[in-house]
Amino acid sequence: MFITRKAEFSASHICRVPSLNDAENQKLFGPGANPNGHGHNYIVEVTVEGDPDPRTGMVMDLKDLKQILEEEVVTPMDHRFLNYEVPPFDRVIPTAENVAAEIWRRLDPRIGRPGAKLAKVRLFETADLYVDVTRGSGSL
Amino acid sequence: MTSVTRRYHFSASHRLHLRDLSEAENEQLYGKCNNPYGHGHDYVLDVTAQGTVDPVTGQVVTRHELDRLVREQILNVFEHRNINLDVQQFENSVPTTENIALVIADLLREQWSAYVSSPARLSRIHIQETDRNGFEVLIPSAQGESEESREPEVVGVHG
Numbered sequence: 205m206f207i208t209r210k211a212e213f214s215a216s217h218i219c220r221v222p223s224l225n226d227a228e229n230q231k232l233f234g235p236g237a238n239p240n241g242h243g244h245n246y247i248v249e250v251t252v253e254g255d256p257d258p259r260t261g262m263v264m265d266l267k268d269l270k271q272i273l274e275e276e277v278v279t280p281m282d283h284r285f286l287n288y289e290v291p292p293f294d295r296v297i298p299t300a301e302n303v304a305a306e307i308w309r310r311l312d313p314r315i316g317r318p319g320a321k322l323a324k325v326r327l328f329e330t331a332d333l334y335v336d337v338t339r340g341s342g343s344l
Numbered sequence: 345m346t347s348v349t350r351r352y353h354f355s356a357s358h359r360l361h362l363r364d365l366s367e368a369e370n371e372q373l374y375g376k377c378n379n380p381y382g383h384g385h386d387y388v389l390d391v392t393a394q395g396t397v398d399p400v401t402g403q404v405v406t407r408h409e410l411d412r413l414v415r416e417q418i419l420n421v422f423e424h425r426n427i428n429l430d431v432q433q434f435e436n437s438v439p440t441t442e443n444i445a446l447v448i449a450d451l452l453r454e455q456w457s458a459y460v461s462s463p464a465r466l467s468r469i470h471i472q473e474t475d476r477n478g479f480e481v482l483i484p485s486a487q488g489e490s491e492e493s494r495e496p497e498v499v500g501v502h503g
Contacts, residue, residue, distance in 0.1 A: 219402070221400055221401060231408075232401055232403075232406060233407075234407065234408055296402065297401070297402035298402075299397075299401070299402035299403050300348070301346050301348065301397045301402055301403055301404055302397065302402045304346070305346065305397065331351065332350060332351035332352070333348070333349070333350055333351070333407070334348075334349050334351075335346060335347065335348050335349070335404075336346070336347045336349070336392075337346050338345065340345065
């Protein structure tokens with residue numbers, strides 16, 4: 205069984221490859237390469253897989269999941285400039301793919317417990333663009 | 345794997361009608377969708393590319409490449425059209441959203457490599473016909489499968 209919890213955070217970012225010039229970055233990232241940055245209202249949907257505990261009837265206590273999301277994602281990323289304030293995005297381009305992968309990396313060790321494990325991170329950058337990371341997606 | 349889904353919108357009309365059935369049989373099969381003058385929807389199309397994240401660009405797929413593919417090959421064909429009359433693939437087939445999804449999946453598969461420069465592959469399309477009707481086509485990965493067995497199929501109709 206899968207359970208999904210949603211959280212929101214708003215943040216700014218710049219998508220640029222430092223070794224490329226302005227025209228090349230513009231070609232790769234479009235307006236996302238603006239050197240002054242821009243922002244999004246990100247929505248993250250976290251899916252946990254497991255069997256309901258026979259006593260509690262829950263795969264995982266959603267209060268715990270909410271708390272983990274707050275600590276690992278919302279508090280560090282909400283109303284921040286990802287490139288300047290949230291490692292590893294001082295070194296890693298904060299594309300939707302890389303932000304989703306980082307969220308996976310932060311959540312996976314905290315969610316894993318007997319009978320439940322992280323199954324999917326879905327990150328909406330806008331209403332028309334989202335990224336799914338599942339187990340086996342690999343590291344950055 | 346990581347997948348990136350881009351969402352697109354088009355509005356079009358259609359009529360569900362089989363020529364070899366009587367009016368009464370068509371009415372029974374398709375109900376209101378058989379209205380002789382047709383009707384329309386604001387379709388929402390999700391296109392999913394699956395692959396590894398490029399270590400330099402941080403992307404699975406370059407957005408504008410995917411956008412240009414969908415704009416030129418899909419939206420230009422379907423946007424503000426009468427699907428029965430204006431889209432050649434439906435000259436002899438009924439434009440249920442299942443069939444529309446399969447036609448779109450085929451068009452995208454055929455044209456994918458002409459537009460998308462990264463190794464990402466088309467893995468899924470999803471069409472929302474109305475808030476209550478969704479249709480999904482999963483495209484199996486090529487690994488260990490012959491070309492013949494990779495035909496996409498409608499796997500989910502979400503009512």
